[in-house]
Amino acid sequence: MVMKKAFAATILAAALGTAAAGTAGAAQAGAAVVKPTVKPAAAKAEALQVKQSVFVVNYAEAPVRTVLSNGETLVSVRDLSAALGAKLSVLNGYTTVTLDAHSFAFKAGAKQVSVDGTVASLNQAVKSINGTAYVAVKPLVQALGGTMALKDGKLAVNTIKLLSGAAYARFANAGQAVVSVESDVKRTDYLVDVATGRSLELLASEGSSDLIVAPGGAKAAYTDADGAVYVIDLASRQTKQVSADTTIKTELVWSADGSAIYFLQGDKGSVIAKLDIAAGTISKIAEDKVDYKSALSVSPDGKKFTYLVTTPPKATADSADLDKDTVDIDASGEQVQVNLYDASAEKPAAVALTSAKDDKLFVVSPDGGTVYYVSVADENASAAVVSVDKDKKTATLFAEGDVEELVLSGGKLYVLTAVNDDASAIYEVDPATASKKLLYTVPASASGLAVNGSQIVIALEDGLYVNASGAWKPVTR
Amino acid sequence: MKKWFKPAALIALAVSLTAGGASAASAASSLKGKIVINGSSALLPLTLQAKSEFQKLNPKVKISASAVSSIAGPQSVRKGIADIGAVDWDASVDVPGFKKFDGQVANPVAVTVFTAVVNKNVGVTNLTTKQLQDIFSGKVTNWKDVGGSDANIVVVNRKFGSGTRVNFQMKALEGKDFMTKGDNYKETGSSGDMKTAIETTPNAIGYIDLPYVTDKMKALSINGAAPTEKNVLNGTYKVWGIGYFMTKGKPTGATKAFIEYIQSAKFQNGSLKKLKFIPLSAVK
Numbered sequence: 001m002v003m004k005k006a007f008a009a010t011i012l013a014a015a016l017g018t019a020a021a022g023t024a025g026a027a028q029a030g031a032a033v034v035k036p037t038v039k040p041a042a043a044k045a046e047a048l049q050v051k052q053s054v055f056v057v058n059y060a061e062a063p064v065r066t067v068l069s070n071g072e073t074l075v076s077v078r079d080l081s082a083a084l085g086a087k088l089s090v091l092n093g094y095t096t097v098t099l100d101a102h103s104f105a106f107k108a109g110a111k112q113v114s115v116d117g118t119v120a121s122l123n124q125a126v127k128s129i130n131g132t133a134y135v136a137v138k139p140l141v142q143a144l145g146g147t148m149a150l151k152d153g154k155l156a157v158n159t160i161k162l163l164s165g166a167a168y169a170r171f172a173n174a175g176q177a178v179v180s181v182e183s184d185v186k187r188t189d190y191l192v193d194v195a196t197g198r199s200l201e202l203l204a205s206e207g208s209s210d211l212i213v214a215p216g217g218a219k220a221a222y223t224d225a226d227g228a229v230y231v232i233d234l235a236s237r238q239t240k241q242v243s244a245d246t247t248i249k250t251e252l253v254w255s256a257d258g259s260a261i262y263f264l265q266g267d268k269g270s271v272i273a274k275l276d277i278a279a280g281t282i283s284k285i286a287e288d289k290v291d292y293k294s295a296l297s298v299s300p301d302g303k304k305f306t307y308l309v310t311t312p313p314k315a316t317a318d319s320a321d322l323d324k325d326t327v328d329i330d331a332s333g334e335q336v337q338v339n340l341y342d343a344s345a346e347k348p349a350a351v352a353l354t355s356a357k358d359d360k361l362f363v364v365s366p367d368g369g370t371v372y373y374v375s376v377a378d379e380n381a382s383a384a385v386v387s388v389d390k391d392k393k394t395a396t397l398f399a400e401g402d403v404e405e406l407v408l409s410g411g412k413l414y415v416l417t418a419v420n421d422d423a424s425a426i427y428e429v430d431p432a433t434a435s436k437k438l439l440y441t442v443p444a445s446a447s448g449l450a451v452n453g454s455q456i457v458i459a460l461e462d463g464l465y466v467n468a469s470g471a472w473k474p475v476t477r
Numbered sequence: 478m479k480k481w482f483k484p485a486a487l488i489a490l491a492v493s494l495t496a497g498g499a500s501a502a503s504a505a506s507s508l509k510g511k512i513v514i515n516g517s518s519a520l521l522p523l524t525l526q527a528k529s530e531f532q533k534l535n536p537k538v539k540i541s542a543s544a545v546s547s548i549a550g551p552q553s554v555r556k557g558i559a560d561i562g563a564v565d566w567d568a569s570v571d572v573p574g575f576k577k578f579d580g581q582v583a584n585p586v587a588v589t590v591f592t593a594v595v596n597k598n599v600g601v602t603n604l605t606t607k608q609l610q611d612i613f614s615g616k617v618t619n620w621k622d623v624g625g626s627d628a629n630i631v632v633v634n635r636k637f638g639s640g641t642r643v644n645f646q647m648k649a650l651e652g653k654d655f656m657t658k659g660d661n662y663k664e665t666g667s668s669g670d671m672k673t674a675i676e677t678t679p680n681a682i683g684y685i686d687l688p689y690v691t692d693k694m695k696a697l698s699i700n701g702a703a704p705t706e707k708n709v710l711n712g713t714y715k716v717w718g719i720g721y722f723m724t725k726g727k728p729t730g731a732t733k734a735f736i737e738y739i740q741s742a743k744f745q746n747g748s749l750k751k752l753k754f755i756p757l758s759a760v761k
Contacts, residue, residue, distance in 0.1 A: 167743070182742050182743045182746070183742065184742050184758060185742075185746065185758065186746065187743075187746060187747065206746060206750075207746055207747070207750035207751070208747075209747065209748075209751055210747070223751065225706070225750045225751070227751075227753075247691075247692060248688060248751065248752060248753060249751070250526065250751065250752070266691065267522040267688035267689060267752055267753070268522055268669075291669075292525055294529055295529075310525060312521070312525070312541075312542055312543045312544070313515075313541055313542075313543040314543065315515050315543040315544060315545035315549060315553075316545060317545045317546055317548070317549035317552065317638065322548060322552070322575070322576075322638070325552045325553075325555055325556040326552075327515065327545065327549040327552045327553050327556060327558070328558070329513070329515055329541075329543055329553065329558055329559065331541055331543075334541060334543075359532060359536070359539065361532055361533055361536055362533065374536065376532075376536045376537065376539075378539070379509040379510065379511070379537040379538070379539060380509075383536055383537075404536060405533075421507075447534075
């Protein structure tokens with residue numbers, strides 16, 4: 001802090017309002033102002049020129065009026081407060097800026113200010129120019145718990161402490177994303193405003209599954225280590241157990257209307273089951289004794305289920321003579337295939353839609369009729385996005401670069417693909433027409449693609465970033 | 478593992494997106510290779526879950542995972558047909574019935590809880606160590622002698638070479654021998670076969686690792702302690718062991734990365750617990 005503690009002054013436990021700058025506000029407890037014990041310094045006649053500057057406030061550019069006075073940059077309190085989202089209140093000629101747990105109270109023409117209720121002194125008095133108060137930027141920012149740095153010739157002001165260590169994001173609603181931070185013993189989930197990076201802790205847990213956000217983004221589901229199912233309201237952060245059933249649930253998938261959760265049941269994901277949230281009852285959709293199902297998708301009408309089935313190689317061993325190593329592995333039948341189960345059929349049965357022995361990753365299906373996935377034929381071939389329909393017709397939908405990830409959002413496919421050793425690209429693909437549009441070129445380390453409307457989040461090596469105003473802005477670090 | 482990162486290379490282009498939400502978790506990787514895994518059927522669900530997650534991070538790593546028995550794991554490594562041998566004991570040292578596999582490194586991956594299981598028609602819910610010894614040796618042959626109804630006990634055992642069998646004999650039976658034949662005795666070749674046998678055979682008793690327990694069978698308490706993580710950690714339930722991935726020497730390349738993924742906090746505290754294994758860190 002550049003401010004030094006000044007003379008003793010009487011602190012008034014004043015109640016301040018929350019009205020905008022320059023207006024009298026209603027009462028608000030908890031803030032404090034300085035009782036003037038000395039006369040404000042006489043205004044020195046000097047020609048101060050107001051300049052329209054651009055700051056980078058919490059990673060977004062913001063117009064801020066400034067003046068240069070006695071070698072110090074003074075900033076419009078109103079402009080900077082607006083950019084920071086700080087509250088301004090005025091009472092008895094004192095203006096208080098409040099941001100989170102910090103307050104900064106001042107009076108035009110005075111050097112003495114109050115920082116979190118403690119008196120401090122500025123190098124020069126607060127200036128009032130055309131009805132706008134100007135305060136030295138550094139002590140103001142520091143008083144509000146922020147930091148300053150020069151970045152690309154612009155003053156960068158940060159008051160938001162970005163979450164650290166988050167691995168990937170999945171969007172909730174209205175620009176919010178759920179992110180998770182892992183430690184050795186627990187995982188903490190946060191709800192992060194991707195525009196500002198502000199985060200709220202949602203859930204700290206040991207052994208819980210990832211939070212699966214419901215359509216619409218208002219709630220998320222997870223299982224605890226025992227398999228019981230919980231739903232967390234993302235607005236209130238209240239958690240409710242919706243099933244005490246402790247069978248293993250390897251994947252959770254929300255129904256389109258949010259009234260049910262489908263899941264793969266058993267350690268081998270053999271059963272497709274449905275949990276009715278209101279009733280708390282579980283019913284089995286498909287129990288065909290086919291093991292190792294994964295990547296479950298459910299059609300909006302809850303009738304069609306697509307998923308992968310992994311058939312491991314067949315291993316044999318004669319344990320009679322251990323020294324002979326009679327063990328053998330026959331991989332001729334090993335495969336991973338897309339299956340469709342139509343529960344509305346007269347005699348429902350799983351149908352394998354694919355037959356190729358490629359690896360199939362990032363499987364998505366918007367309607368249960370067509371399935372899209374990243375096909376990896378072998379380690380030396382470029383991966384591509386392939387589609388397969390209910391009639392088992394496969395087609396290569398996207399083959400630019402070497403596809404790394406695929407997500408579905410709003411009926412469109414978003415593809416992260418490696419372009420070269422240095423760069424990857426994000427494409428939007430219309431599955432109906434196969435038309436593709438290059439959206440971004442990003443560093444090769446990009447991963448964890450998440451899309452919601454016009455917002456895209458990616459993970460780089462130093463945190464999560466969101467696209468904003470033609471650039472990538474950090475969401476976490 | 479990650480591709481080279483160039484932070485200055487962020488280039489924004491035009492964007493036009495639609496509404497809706499989705500996400501994916503991944504990390505671009507240039508790691509390549511093929512990993513062949515064979516061995517313990519108890520560990521196979523865990524291995525395949527890890528494979529599914531690891532391949533999203535490393536699409537160019539092909540993983541082929543199969544199972545037959547624990548002993549086949551280090552045998553497969555020794556024979557050169559697998560990179561990883563999944564086994565329910567540390568096969569780099571001698572254990573009762575099995576000599577160590579020279580030159581192999583035991584990489585711990587999970588704590589497995591083993592449990593005695595019975596068909597749902599069996600009324601017994603708890604057995605003592607002595608009762609288990611008597612049943613599995615063939616000394617006690619009727620459920621009424623251990624608090625159940627008057628019905629012959631069907632003993633289902635795993636074949637020699639099973640890691641589940643090794644652990645159950647060592648820890649539940651405290652080293653006592655199994656019966657090996659009889660009208661009411663059968664052997665199964667894998668955890669999956671054991672599961673089916675117990676589910677479908679009235680009056681049957683066997684043993685299995687906890688993830689395989691279904692609602693069509695009952696897991697028994699032993700000496701009053703239920704087979705739960707809590708009871709393993711508080712020391713009242715003794716029938717558990719550490720599962721290992723055996724490698725020829727120290728693992729390298731894709732094999733090393735895959736083992737590290739299974740050992741990571743994210744997997745240990747997430748999917749591994751979801752599959753009812755216990756994280757390695759819990760029993761250190």
